Amino acid sequence: MNAVYDHIIAILVVGMIFVGAVVILPTMSFVNLQAVDQQQLRNTALNVFNAMLLDTGEPANWGSISNGTYYFSADGVERVGLAKTGDSAFYLLDPDKVQRLDETNPLGFLSYEEMRALLGLQSYGFSLRIIPPFNVTNVNGTKIDEDHSPINETALDQKTLQYAVRVSYLDGRPIPNATIQATAVYTDKKDFAMTPPHVTTTNAVGIGSDIIPLYFEPWHITVILRVSVADVATIVVTFGKNPIKIIDINMVGDNVILTRPKDAPNADVKLNSIYFLESGGALNSLYNGTSQDHFNTGEGQHCLWNNTFSGLQDYDPVILIFNIETVPPKNETEHPGNQEIAVAGPYQNLLGYTVFEYGGSPKSSGAAVRIQRSVIISGMTYTVELTLWKESL
Secondary structure, three states, X not given: OHHHHHHHHHHHXXXXXXXXHHHHHHHHHHHHHHHHHHHHHHHHHHHXXXXXXXXXXXXXXXXXOEOOEOOOOHHHOOEOOOEOOOOOOOOEXXXXXXXXXXXXXXXXXXXXXXXXXXHOOOOEXXXXXXXXXXXXXXXXXXXXXXXXXXXXXHHHOOOEEEEEEEEEOOOOOEXXXXXXXXXXXXXXXXXXXXXXXXXXXXXXOOEEEEEEEOOOOOOEEEEEEEEEEOOEEEEEEEEXXXXXXXXXXXXXXXXXXXXXXXXXXXXXXXXXXXXXXXXXXXXXXXXXXXXXXXXXXXXXXXXXXXXXXXXXXXXXXXXXXXXXXXXXXXXXXXXXXXXXXXXXXXXXXXXXXXXXXXXXXXXXOOOEXXXXXXXXXXXXXXXXXXEEXXXXX
């Protein structure tokens, strides 16, 4: 009898083991397969990230002007790499290449599908974000733009610039003791003026404000704020009173190119002077216009004006300031021309105080990996974030 019981017990134990194996092993295998897939996805993402950030690409100057033309051709790019040519430092990116990711770039861009093909990612999707080191917003937390300015326009009527901004970490925590350097460029239609840099710091809740005297009541004013935290800086360009967009300012290498923006007014324009702001905050004179520096913003023209300034890119310019004058028609000579100010970084809509995004978005809730790296672009620190996912078949 004992032997019979032993056999019965043995059969039950073997059965339990079999049932457990049938139930548990597939689950374990599925988890292991998920882990393997996730690791493979991460390895692919790392390889793509290194190709983007450490390789100069082929040709190495694929983001710059070539063959005497100011228009970029994606057909000439054989291999994508954003690293700066001729520099041994890691994660130092070439601004000429980075700006080719801006699909609003009037000098041409590399599309998402073209980038995917060059990187061999036909079975994958990705998105790339360039993130500022911290946030600079209006005091109420809204984004600073042409419709939401930190400038008090009522104070301008009293020949005074008054502004207030909030500085915070990307997670929303306020940053006290951030340094804000403000430089104003403005006009009253007849005279052009710039203030020397005025420096202030943020308080305990991250609010920074200042009151700066002006030489005259401005008709148009642009204020450049350089905000720095522990030697890491970002640039904010803000407008007050009559923002007018007559020209788009572009820079590729040492070349400065003016192009006609969409819906620009038809005007005869005279270029009076150009200034540039270095990444370190110094403001420099670049060019004084001549009698030859005239152009018209009428329809049918794209490239309005261009010039090459040897060695300009060595200064890491982040903002170009143009003092331009709209010339009155001949039958209105009794009215003086209106001086206006057009301010734009060489990489407008790309490397400002906002998050720049390039690429696609996942079409399902499947697995994705995200990796980040700090980089330097034109002397300024940014975080580049890559998200990669497997495309469903």
